[in-house]
Amino acid sequence: MPGMWFEEFEEGQEFTHPWSRTVTEMDNVLFTSITMNPAPLHLDAEYMKHHHPHGQRLMNSLYTAGLIGGMIVYDLTMGTTLGNLGYTKFDFPNPVFHGDTLRAETTILGKRESKSRTDSGIVTFEHRGYNQRDEVVHIAHRAGLMLKRPVEG
Secondary structure, eight states, rough: SOOGGGGGGOTOEEEEEEEEEOHHHHHHHHHHHHTTTOOHHOOHHHHHHHHSTTOOOHHHHHHHHHHHHTTHHHHTTTTTTEEEEEEEEEOSSSSSTTTOOEEEEEEEEEEESSSOOOEEEEEEEEEEEEEEEEEEEEEEEEEEEEEOOOOOO
């Protein structure tokens, strides 16, 4: 698996993930609709043109978070995680619009042994999403339960 084992993470490590994606109107309308969010903020171009300071629809923030969260999987957690334990920060400092191209970076904030499991430890990640103008559009602090390298034998 391409993911990293608990032992491979070190506090302060930085990762620039190779993936980027240009987000589209279809992404926004589909995600917003299937999650049953009727907000004109995401769906109504005329409303936004006349009633919102940005003058255009915003990408659904949960879509943005999901996309940034997905961009980190292959490098860090593919096949080596037992799952998310929780988020302590989940911020969106700048809006995302149709046509923006997003990319992700990660910093390892810390790690510790699991108190209840001998096969894993807890890694605290900071995931950041950026647009094509290098503006931060998403910051998440997340604790993940990461497997330790299997013992050979």
